[in-house]
Amino acid sequence: MTARRAPSICLACQARQEVVGRRRPSIMVPKRRRLETLAKAPAERAGGIALASSPVLSRPTSVEDAEHKRIAIVVANALPAWELDDQPADVREAFRSLEDLWKTKHLRIPILKGLSNPWPEERHARSHNEKRPEAPISHSTFRQNLALARHSKLTRQVLRAQLLRCQRPTDVLRVVATALTMSRETRFSLSAQHEPIVRALYRCRDLVDDAEVLSAVNAILSRYKVYDLHVADQLIAFGLKLAARVRTVTGMKKYLRIIRERGAGMTTNIFRATIAKFSIGHRGLGEIRNGRWLRSDLLQVLMGFDDCTHLPLEQQFHLGTFLDRRDWQYLHGWIAALGRCKHAEEIRREWMIWKDSAARRRPKKLASMTPSITTKTRGDYWFLEQMTYSGGLKWAWKLVEETETNVGLLKNRIIFALLEGVEHCPRSVWQTQGETIRRLLLRKYDVELTKIERAFSVAWVSTDLDDEAEGYHVLLENQETVVMERLSHEDFKLEEDFGYPYESVVPSKERDLHDAVEVDESATE
Structure with a gap:
């Protein structure tokens, strides 16, 4: 004791x-x-x-x-x-x-x-041992280490370690310039380090804008050309995506020409990633960082550059020349880009091609959560949605008639946009779905009235339980100070705008629908 x-x-x-x-x-x-x-x-x-x-x-x-x-x-x-x-x-x-x-x-x-001896904290098991980032070293020390490297393996290790320390494009360019001026062996070792270079340039985006990173990629390609070094496809694809982010027609023309001259084509991943950088569709998050594309510039990238119209089709290099309409991964992004540009006429031409395609005439099941969806229903719905976004409401209602789509199953933002041109509704659709359209019209008016009430900060109080139309409005805030100040602000938006969605995550069902793989029924039998 x-x-x-x-x-x-x-x-x-x-x-x-x-x-x-x-x-x-x-x-x-x-x-x-x-x-x-x-x-x-x-x-x-x-x-x-x-x-x-x-x-x-x-x-x-x-x-x-x-x-x-x-x-x-x-x-x-x-x-x-x-x-x-x-x-x-x-x-x-x-x-x-x-x-x-x-x-x-x-x-x-x-x-x-x-004061006492507390219980030890709970230890969480790590899935892997993370390597500590190496401490930065001076450029003179890096040159000494590179000069002391006796063979190509040590040279690549020194280059990789220094590239992974870089935080700005100037640091990356100094490493590239040093390796190019050292010896022939260091040049070939540098040309094989495309993965550390891309990682270093991605890291630079935390401190500088995308335009400065694109300038660094252009400088690296120019120096490779002077020393007659091979440029990896990964670096070309990275420059193409950066040019799409920066919204520069000159940069897109440069990298698309390089891909065309190489003759390797464009994979589905690069094609979809490039179109995604256009900030297309319902939620274009890229616009928050880099702004919007001009419609005229984006149409040049998609349909053809102004100074290349005289060239034959096999020598042109706009994005449409890399399109493979037999693959849905290509066609899905292509139609979305046309809808973003509000090019309803071109979507109409693509619809005529899609009607005669094998994927629509002989539909296949999809490996998705909904077994009733086939390649035909997926494509028809996507064309209808993008035609509505493009503003071609007359043709959109025509697609509803041709595809026999139930308007009650459409998304709210699609049906509300369609009802803006309800006068174009075909007679056959009105006869079969007239009651549904009337009900959707009332819901659309209710949603729009709710937006106005929310903007003016008022609420509707019903006096009759049986009839909600009888009642009066109640003020929730001071109209002269709070509400008017909010309405007069430059950033005020009555409804959702492209590039600034209320929800930052796309629903998983919507993602899985277009990424679903076609099921080969003959193999299952």
Whole structure:
């Protein structure tokens, strides 16, 4: 059994032990001298002096000091006034420490954890051991390490390590310039380091804009051309996607020409990734960083550049020349880009080609969550949706008639846009789905009225439970100050705009629908 710890002499320490430790102060307090004070006797004993003892502790005083105090009290005929500032230094500090401790009494648990031995924190198992980022080194040290590399493997290791330390495009260009001017072996080693170069340039996007990163890629390609080095396809694809991000027609023309001259074509991943950088569709998040494409510039990239119209089709290099309409991964992004440009006529031409395609005439099932969806239904719905986005409502209603689509199953944003041109609804569609269209019209008006009420900060209160049309509006905010200030702000938007969606994540069903693989029924049999 351990010996009991002796109590502290300091008053502040005793109070802290009482509050923090939740234990009573020890009764084994050594005897101390109590401060002796004098009190004036009652009226019936006037002139007498009574000796009293105060519980307040103080430093011991000499006999002469006590005698002087007694004389002063008798002469002045008054008791001394004891205040906090008049107390001895040790007592005053004890009171102040106690007051501060009382204000922080809710910190008892953290104090206990800090003073005692707390339980060890729970350790979370890591899936892999992450490598620590290497410390940055000076460029002169890098040149020395590169010069000391005896063979190509060590050279590639030095280049890779230095590239992964780069944070800005200027750092990457210095590494490239140093490797190109060293020796023939370092040049070939650098041309094989396309993966670290792309990673370093991606990392630079945290500190600089995409235009500066694209300039660095252009400079690297120019230096490779001077030294007659091979440029990897990954670096070309990275430059193409950056040009699409920056919204530059010149950059797109440059990299599309390089891909055409190589003759390797364009894979589905690069084609879809390039179109995704156009910020197309319902949620174009790229516009938040780089703005929007001009419609005229984007149409040049898609349909043909203005200075290349005289060339034969096999020598042109716009994005449409890489399109493979037999593959849905190509066609899906192509139609979405046309809808973004509001090119309804071109979507109409693509629809005529799609009607005679094998994927529509002989539909196949899809490996998706909904077994009823086939290649035909997926394509028809996508054409209808993009035709609606493009503004060709007359042709969109014609597609509803040709595909026999149930308008009640469409998305809200699609049917609401279609109802803007309800006068183009064919007679056959109105006869079969007239009641559904009327109900959707009422819902559309209700949604639009709700937007207006939300903008003006008013609410509708119904007075008749059976008929919601009877009622009145109630103001929720001050109309003259709060509401009008909000409506007059430049960033105010009554409804959702392209590039700034309310939800940042696309629903998984919508993603899986267009990524679904066609099922070969003959193989399953």
